[in-house]
Amino acid sequence: MAKAFLDKHGVPYESIDVGEDTGAAKKMIELSGQRGVPVIVVDEEVIVGFDSQRLNNLFGETVQGEIYDVLIVGAGPAGLTAGVYCARKMLNTVIISENIGGQALESWAIENYMGYRMISGEDLMKKFEEQIRTLTIHLELDRVVSIFKENDIFIIRTISEKTLKAKSLILAQGNRPKKLGIANEEQYLGRGLSICSTCDGPLYKEKRVAVVGGGNSALQTAVEMSEIAQSVHLIVRNRIRADAVYLKMLESRENIQVLVNTQITALHGDKFLSAITIRNENGEERNLDLDGIFIEIGWLPNTDILDGFVSLNEKKEISIDINCHTSVEGVFAAGDVSAVKSKQIIIAAGDGAKAALEAHEYLLKSFIQ
Ligand SMILES: Cc1cc2nc3c(=O)[nH]c(=O)nc-3n(C[C@H](O)[C@H](O)[C@H](O)COP(=O)(O)OP(=O)(O)OC[C@H]3O[C@@H](n4cnc5c(N)ncnc54)[C@H](O)[C@@H]3O)c2cc1C
Structure with a gap:
């Protein structure tokens, strides 16, 4: 980025x-x-x-006051695919995103994106980016902080105080990791507590680490870290809920110790994290000395910026119909931020394409007589 x-x-x-x-x-x-x-x-x-x-x-440079046909929030698989489809329909399009690639960048082995038997998330997203850079499309690295509508035009404000205008929107801002919800969490972020093993993992060579979580991402991270770190504790609040392929990999690693029905109750250390307190199902607590923990306990949709702008479901995901229409005319949503049940690259990319085609149809109907 x-x-x-x-x-x-x-x-x-x-x-x-x-x-x-x-x-x-x-x-x-x-x-x-x-x-x-x-x-x-x-x-x-x-x-x-x-x-x-x-x-x-x-x-940065200041964006001029032009009105784009489509503004896409997010450059993960959904946003980038939507961008390709918009550009191919000759729509004046801008993508605003905090990074290029999204969550897929964190996967070290993707085995279910068609066309590749296995590819790292970073390589796959590089290919997405290469494709988008061959087209006429604006790509701004920035964070959208608010969205509202004035007459028929959507107004978008960013954290670097830019204002952009567009006739239609595609919301593809994905998910963010959940927090543990214990004291000192923010203090140790980057100081022993990590939410991205792909980014920070190499800094824990020969160190003692823990991975928190019991799903596919946690197991994937534990296996990945077992190749780098001296030892890995996998701390699971209840029980493991992961695919058989990850369970098999986990069993084959001798330096991974699994602690089920266990939760972290405190983080310790001066400047850097040096120990954690864990509690088992009987309420017994003990300290575990280590150099780092990786949090992999699930995700929350990035919908805080919408603040009543479109309808959300009970999980705060954007409600969409089968063709990616939201509750607001001219606003479409795709990928993990939407209420679509399966959160996968191929599904996000497919819905990105659908959203772009729907935006094109909306523009033809609403703005071109
Ligand atoms: C460790 C890991 C492994 C995975 N492995 C696989 C796998 O093997 N196969 C598979 O199919 N899927 C896998 N997934 C899931 C897959 O990565 C997601 O389903 C997919 O990335 C969703 O794409 P998206 O475009 O909807 O959202 P995201 O990838 O989340 O992208 C959202 C984009 O929006 C940006 N953004 C967020 N908020 C704002 C804002 N306010 N302003 C501007 N930009 C913003 C983000 O920076 C990001 O670029 C994995 C995920 C993880 C974390």
Whole structure:
């Protein structure tokens, strides 16, 4: 994301892989006071994480007041596919997203996207991005903070204080990880607590880690971390609910210890996380010394920005009909943010295509006489 942003704005940079270079990793931790990536150093300024607001303030350009045909929120599989379909219909389209690739970037082995027997999420999303970059489409790395309608036009505000206008919207902003809900969680984020093993995993080489969760993502992360870390505790609140393929992989790893009916009740450490307290089903507590934990306990739809704008279901997902129409005319939704039950890349991409075709039809009907 950081590299794509700097490339797009023509900013020269040096990129250092702290997963490979342990000296650089140490320096990065000293400089930023935490372990999460990326860390971007601009002159004397140290930016932790992909902070689109600060980067836009430093390097961004102002978007002109044109009215786009379609504005797509999110550049995961759903948003990028919608973008391809919009561009091919010659619609003046802009995608606003905090990153390019979405959650798929976090999967190290995708075995169910047609056309590839196995591909990493990063490689698959690079291919999506390559395809979109061959087309005429605007792609802005930014965060949408509010959406409203004025007459027939949708107004979108971003965190870097830009205002964009569009005749139709495709909402494809996906999901975000759930939190543990215990004290000090924010304090240790990037300081031993991670929500992205693909991003932060290499920094825990030969360390003791725990993975929290009992679903496919948690098991996938535990297996992945067992190849990097010295030991892995898999902490499952109730029982494991994962596909047989992941259970088989889990059983084959000797350095993974599974603790079911167990939950984390406290996080400990000075600057960095160094131990956790866990409680079993009998209410017995004990401390576990470790260097990091990876949280994989599920996802919440990114619908906070909508605030009464479209109808949501009881899970706060956007309600859609079979053709991706939301409760507001001219607004379509696709992918994990929608009420569609199965959250998968191929389904998000398929619905992205449907949403774009519906947006095209809406524009023909409503704006072209
Ligand atoms: C670890 C892991 C492994 C997985 N493995 C598989 C697999 O093997 N096969 C499979 O089919 N699926 C897999 N999935 C699920 C798959 O990744 C998702 O179903 C898919 O990415 C959903 O696509 P999407 O475009 O709907 O949303 P997302 O991928 O969530 O993309 C949403 C985009 O919107 C952006 N965004 C969010 N809020 C805002 C905002 N306010 N403003 C601007 N932009 C915003 C995000 O930055 C992101 O770019 C996996 C997921 C994870 C986490």
